[in-house]
Amino acid sequence: MRRFVSLLLVFCLLLGGLAAYSGSVHAADKSVKVKDLAGRIVKFKSVPKRVVVLGSGDLNTLQALGISVVGRPTTNVPVARSLKRIPEVGNIHQPNFEKIVSLKPDVIIASKSFQSYLKKTESLKLKVVLTSGDSVDDIRQSIILLGNLFGKSSKAKALVSGIDKKIKTYSKSKTKVRALIVFGAGVTSLAALPNSYAGDVLKKAGGENVAAQFPKIKEYPGYASLSSERIIQSDPDVIFIIAHGNQAQVKKEFMKLLSTSAWKNLRAVKNNRVVFLPNSLFAANPGVNVGKALEYMNKELRKVKVK
Template sequence: MKKAVIVFCSMLVFLMVGCSSNTDETTNQGKTKEAGENAISITDFSNRTITFDHIPEKIVSLGNGETDIIYALGEEVVGRPTGDAVIKESENALEVGSSHSADLEKITSLDPDVVLGNHPMNSNDVQSIESIGSEMILTSANSVDDIKKQITLFSDLLNKREKADEVIHMIDEKIAQIQSEQTEKKPRVLLVYGAPGTNMAALPNSLSGDILELAGGENIASDYPSLEMYPQYAQLNTERMIESNPQMILLMSHGNPEEVKEGFINDMSKNAGWNELDAVKNDQFIILPHDLFGTNPGTKIVDALDYLHELLQDVKE
């Protein structure tokens, strides 16, 4: 079991791009005269106060969600996460690694004003970023509220509060619309994060768990004990899962999700009662889109909410 958890934890590093174990309240400290008339001072999710003498122009982002927010505010990045450009407009930006493995040499070549990283994953990178004359802002997303706080923080940094208010209003409207369509009886759902050899249940204090509840689902793992290192996830309890009889099983995974799904089914099918689960009988075992659920989707959180809400509408009793 220890080996399985270690394998999972190494894979979960990817998911931690959009998540963290602790999120401090993000507040705008306004302008400060000590650093000059036009100085901007903000406090990030790690409770670090960072001051800029002007609005940052050269931005590097280590996460897709942060990149999305910057473009939604009408700005752009010079450096983006390595891999396919989730934000099409950013495809010409230099690929600089990611939150779990930043490429300092490439970042240095861009001479950025600011690097947007993850809290707590990039806490150890702050000193290196500062040593090249740049600043690092750390944020994270364990909930929709966290994403809204990211939007507000970045808008204060870039003097885009009016645009941020529009985006946040759009998110709030989507939540209100979905909740107005919900019924009292919520579909029972198991959210699984899968990696080769092991599977974990996502808890309500994870971003995906928060999306599930906002979309109108009941997380059957809500009272599972959390993992010490990653408190947004829990060891899957097969006996309790079968007792809860989920109507839908949703899988998040990196790498080859079909392979992970097959491995999960092979493991679970050895347990008595697996074939009697409503989710199994009604073929409600679904792989979630990675760009919406495998990481922080940024302002595309509205698409994630829509996607999950529509899935839940199709759940059969």
């Protein structure tokens, strides 16, 4: 009996020792592995501390998650006062690699458009995690990705939950408002299709896209050429405009376009239903602020009374 009790005690001690060993291994293992929005597996020995970000939307998300950055994107979009002291490092189309390298980042956060620079970053031994802002769902996934990368998964899920609630609410509204989204600068503009970011926001905010059947442009599959003939035939209830470039100049060019014979008889123009959307929410991926974009779009749709 004594021998049995002794063996039992030894067994319990072994179990306790194994449990303690398992816990210590887990605590010591601080490595991080994520699958980014380009399907790439990126590994880190620990949670990245020095972060460079090349897009305003991802910067918004990082701020919401409580992540500090050592390098921020060069952009015309206003930034918080607390970020103005952070060095600018260019953007996904024109990254300043000299500046980026000097900041010694543990990771660069950029959208999938940055993929053409991956060989360059590999040669510089820089790690990159790619996000996406091509749709509301892409932005949701990007928030979760960044939450996992920086050990903020619970916070990320809470942020996505807030976005999902707005999607559920606005999608039910079905305003039946027929809208055209124009992106660009006057005559050189494009019509946003449902599979573009802005087009997806319109759909999820309860609107109908008159350009849904317009033929897409091969180089830009989320957009169609701005055909006056097709626009006249579709006769939208409201026209949303996203300015590209100098907003004051672009607005001037658009107003000139809307005064032409081809556009001035559209019901949206005659009823003064032409809305210039804020660039910070619609010109590109706004990150966690996509919830504000949905809210803004739904509010504008509800202003339009369709008989």
